[in-house]
Amino acid sequence: MAKAILTVGVKLASAQCHYEDFQSKISLLDWDIILFSPDLPESFYSETSEYLGKAAFNDHYSFKLKECTEHWRREIKHAVEAGKTVVVFLSPLEEVFVATGSNSYSGSGKNRSVTRVVDLHSNYQALPIKLSPVNVTGKNMKVINDLQGIIAPYWSVFGDLSEYKVILDKCDGVVCLATKTGDKPVGAIARTKLSTGALILLPDVDFMPDHFIEDVKGANGRFKKEWSKAAIKFAGQMVSAVVELDKAIHSSSEVTPEPVWASGKSYELRRERVLRADLLAAEQRVEEAQKHKEFVQDELKSAGALRGLTYEKGPALERAIIIALKLMGFEAEPYKDSSSEFDVVFTCPEGRLLGEAEGKDAKPINIEKLRQLSMNIHEDLQRDEVTEPAKPVLFGNGFRLTALPERPAQFTDKCISAAKTSSTALVSTSSLFEVSRYLSEREDKVFATACRLSLLRSTGVVEWPEFPDGCGQFASAEAELSVSESPD
Template sequence: MAKAILTVGFELASDDTHYEGFRSKVSLLDWDIVLFRPLIDEFWGSYVDHYLGKPSLDDSASFRLKECCEHWRREIKQATEAGKTVIVFLPQVQSVYIATGDREYSGTGRNQKTTRIVTEYTNYASLPITLKPINTTGSAMKLAPLGAEILAPYWAEFADVSEYMVLLSADTPGICITTKNGDKPVAAMVRSKTSTGSLILLPEIDFYPDNFFKQKAKEQVWTAAAEQFAGRFIGAVVALDKALRTTAEVTPEPGWASSDVYVLSAERTLRSELLEAERRVEEAQQIKESVQEKLSSAGNLRSLLFEKGKPLEYAIVDALNTLGFEAAQYKDTESEFDVVFQCPEGRLLGEAEGKDSKAINVDKLRQLAMNVHEDLQHEDVTQPAKGVLFGNGFRLTVPAERETQFTEKCISAAQSSSTALIPTTELFKAVQYLAEQSDKDYSAQCRQAILVGVGVVTLPEPPIQMLVTPKLESEPEVQ
């Protein structure tokens, strides 16, 4: 029966393996052999700044990275305990700073500043074993006595294409490969004490050399060399898995041996403790899921930066309510408006539009004018509402890099019709600040800017600016 093989963090040119990315939430219990590369550089695109020469991730990316690492650490531990073979290829230490969720505040009132507290985090946090890797590179290696018998066939096949990217500490358990000179550990073999599972830490291999790819039409495809390598590699890995199981000192417990007839008193006590621990874990998981739901809802206003259609409309309504308006979507048997909002100083009617890679054009302004006229025909409306066009132009581009979000024709028409054009990025800037601190004066200034603004409206700058430069929580401890 063929082995079920999963690769995480790299792909092989073979249909005999299944690939998952580092962000996957797949369970490792469904696989016989897991090949894992802990690489987190894909998170580096979500950093807010550099700190001490390393990327400092924003709050959202910090949460996702930590969640991914915790997932793999838990899954790898459970897989080896369940008798699976997990082989980890050791890359260089990738270090970033992540947000702790804490803030420090200095100053008072409008002079108050907020500082993010960060801590150092590495890709090695995804492994269920404490390592103290030090970045270095080399290719001169040899088998240690511990790994000579089991690893010899694999090493004979792939030693020439293996390269160590880190040195491990001398107290790492199960050292199986060392540097040829100096006997510095670069690989380890950790056998489960309760199952036939193993965690094998091996030097890196370049799984993507240039000769593994060729251009075909508009895409890259695997070459024959890549397919040949994958076949050899899978064969060696399957043979290694077989050798590990053959030499396992642990005999899997027969089903009858777990019967209550053979239970020891210490086991009864520990089973009770385990049940209690599992209950606490379940409660913690429920709390985590509840917080995740709240977190998702709390981030809805970020839709102002990148959404269109109904999600953008909902976010605009929430933002306007945050600014102190009474805002809601309107729909009856005859009319449907994206948003109607008011405050003691006036009543307004809004239309929302998002464009992927274009500015908002004059068509939406025409639609807005028709809506204002239609609204005026309602018996309870005595005077025209002020028209406001909310635009999220170039919505897939980083806000700071966007061009003017309304066309010149749209801006000219808005000025002549006394209509306000508000980029939704402006709304986000305001509500992001108000989410940090209640400020009635600032809210009133924003409402006034919308009420009197004509053409493209820029909302007042928040009086408090969050410091981009983070502050270290404590001295970092690299895993």
């Protein structure tokens, strides 16, 4: 029966291999052999700054990296314990700074600064083994004599194609490959005492040289990229080599898989019962921690919903507007019945308002949406329970994909002129973000009331009240970075 082979971060031109990327949440227990590369995806580096000469990930990619690392560390450990063979190709060590989720503060008022606390993180933390890799490159290597029987068949095919990118200063496994000069470890095998599985660490191989992909002309005359014959041959050799490696690992194991009958309660030892109870309690704690993690993730997603005011459109923008209005003290919700549908109707002791929202990718908000809003006001007034017209408010997110400091005017001149004629308030949602962020971080009923009155009394573009004590959020400088070793 053919072995089920999974590759993670390693692509092979073979139908026998199933590919997943580093961000996958797939279980490794469904596979016999796993080929794994700890290379971090290029997308993780798309929004980075620099700190102490290394990349510093933003919060989004920091938490994503830590989540992926935790997943693979757990899955690789479980796979080896379940008797699987996991082959890791030792790519270069990548060290980056990631957010811890904590900030430290100093100063007050305009001089208040925020320090973002970060940790040093490496791609090798995805492996469930203690390693101290050091970035060094070279090609001259040798197989350790004691492990010739296991490694030699693989090495005879791929030794010349292998290049070490790291040496292993410290490693919990048994060294299987070393530099020819200096005997520095560049490959190792780590096994458990209770299973036939193994974690095999091998020098890196170039899985995607340029000649593995070629342009092939299709029936429609267009060229498409396909695997070359060289790539298919290479993949066939790799599959054969790792299957032989898997056989050699299992045949050399001194552990006999426990028969079903031997695991019965009549053979159970007292120490096993105690440890099994401890394990059950530990699993319950892990389950509770996982539930708490999922709760915090949901809360984190909700906490960032206000940012949608700066870049969203459609229903997502409408939801963010409603959150912002509630922070000001409005009762706000969308309205829909059999004949009418309004983005948001919001009320407060000072009055009643009706709003429409519009987001434009690379344009200002024009008069067209203002006409729709005017029709909605009349339609709303026709309802029996409404006795007077609502104050019309047009929420606009023009140039929504442009950074805030670079955005031109959010509304066209014609839209502003018409809004003044119809007593309509025009609100740029980017300015609403600044107001709502302030209110989300402190209770200020006086400021909230002033914001409500600004909406009710404004015609044309709304000018918000000034922030108390110069607390405008966009005026604050970018948070600095610091390592977590200095939490104070």
